[in-house]
Amino acid sequence: MCKELWRSEIGLACSAEKSETSISSPGRLDTMAGKRILILCTSHDQLLGGDPTGLWAEELIAPYNLFTKAGAHVDIISVKGGRIPLDANSLAEGFVTPEVKTFLGAENLKHLVENTKPVSEYKDAAQSYDALYLPGGHGACFDIASDKTCIALVESFWAANKVVSAVCHGPCGLVEAKQPNGDPIVKDKRVCGFTNSEEEAVGKTKKVPFLLEDKLIELGGKYEKVANWEPFTIRDGQLVTGQNPGSSEKLAELVLEALGA
Structure with missing residues (x-):
């Protein structure tokens, strides 16, 4: 977690130095042994107008490290499969976290973002996974938000009473996801996500x-922000x-707390 406010008004990344989370087996807590978490990432790499975008690396790697350290089995997939486009800003010197550097520098981990399976192969994942996690990056606004297979996957986890989680643009x-009764999943739920003022600060409104x-808010979510x-x-x-x-x-x-409830 960032220990200070994000660096500058452009808000591209955390300025504070972070202690690096272990990504190897030593130090595993194994409190979540037997739990399975599926991470669905964007495959989209362009904003409106053509500027490059993708997935914000920290949003994938920091949770992945915590999930695996706790002993959970984690699979990373993407909308189209193959290489996940990483937002270059999240890898820029001065913004990239030590944790991200370590992950992408380890061949046994780097391949996890370069050789993903497509979401189409995980249509029934709610039967065998305990939680779904959607990291953001602006790319998620374009594909995860509207892809029918992604929407159906979210709905299936929700209907199965599994944990559904998302950060930043992940929500x-x-x-477009609905509850079994047809209401939006977020209706009457406490929820947060990237704010209008943060979007304005990065110049991407x-x-x-x-x-x-x-x-x-339009969907009836009880939106909160800081x-x-x-x-x-x-957590609602x-x-x-x-x-x-x-x-x-x-x-x-x-997410780990919810899985242990």
Whole structure:
């Protein structure tokens, strides 16, 4: 979790040095042994207008490390399969976290983001996984938000009373998903995600198909937020959401808490 506010008004990454989470077997807690978590990542790499985007690396790697350290089995997939496009800003010097550097520098881990299976092979995943996690990056606004297979996957986890979690732009994957009764999943649920003011701060309000804060409120979600770049997470039953990349670690902790409930 970030220990300070995010660096500058552009809000691209956490400025504080982070202690690196162990990504090897030593130090495993194994409190979640037997639990299975599926992480669904974006495959989209362009904003409206053509600027490059993708997945924000910290939002994938920080939770992955915490999940595996706790002993959970974790699989990383993407919308189309193959290499996950990583937002270059999340890898830029001065912004990239030590944890991300270590992960991408380890061949036995780097391949997890370069050789993913497509979501189409996981249509029945709710039967064998205990939680679904949607990391963000602006790419999620374009594919996870509207892809029918992704929407059906979210709905199946929800209907099975499994944990559904998302951070930053990841909650875009909730906007089209419905409960079995036809209501939006977020209706009457406490929820958070990337705020309008954060989107404005990074200059992308006109480069995404919708503003997540507005959409979640429109769908009847009990939207909550804090100041730009402050870590903020909410757990409302089986739904766990986080406001921004700096919320990634705390979100992962809440997912593990929900799995242990």
